Amino acid sequence: DAGVIQSPRHEVTEMGQEVTLRCKPISGHDYLFWYRQTMMRGLELLIYFNNNVPIDDSGMPEDRFSAKMPNASFSTLKIQPSEPRDSAVYFCASRDGTGVTYEQYFGPGTRLTVT
């Protein structure tokens, strides 16, 4: 299996621009998670989906952030408009909810820089 795939790996954009991060979970996994990692706040859960339905978006910082999962193999995290404080590494993770194991499998991340 190719693992969790994220694109792009690096994104540099100017303040005010729209940014879209993409994630392809591991095939067969029914949970998908979006995290943000910064030096100041560590690893934060932004939102997670189960069977393409958002379950908990309490970690989404504000209305500028939105996430969708139109099908089982694709999810996006959008920031509009972007701000310098959004600069971080964004991780996508997935897991198989049908088994007894709870481990999540992480993608390589997208490093976002907003200037």
Added chain:
Amino acid sequence: AQSVTQPDIHITVSEGASLELRCNYSYGATPYLFWYVQSPGQGLQLLLKYFSGDTLVQGIKGFEAEFKRSQSSFNLRKPSVHWSDAAEYFCAVGAPSGSSNTGKLIFGQGTTLQVKP
């Protein structure tokens, strides 16, 4: 509320020396426990996990961890550290099924391991 504390932000050990990274959790019942490792520029990789049974669990890369209920701890150990072990290590807690937090993992702040030659 669930929480995870990794008391050591940064640890330096010599290559070949033993290692112990501390993790304490707060949860009303026995949670599911995990250790992940993150190499520079990479995502998080699962090292090992505990759900039930034997309190000493073995993981990849020669790591092991021991669950101690009385101390609410899940410390990570390795008898002999290699230079390639230099990375950031995260402890995480997951709620068992039936909990309102089912599906989520709560991560500690991480411990950065530096290995001296």
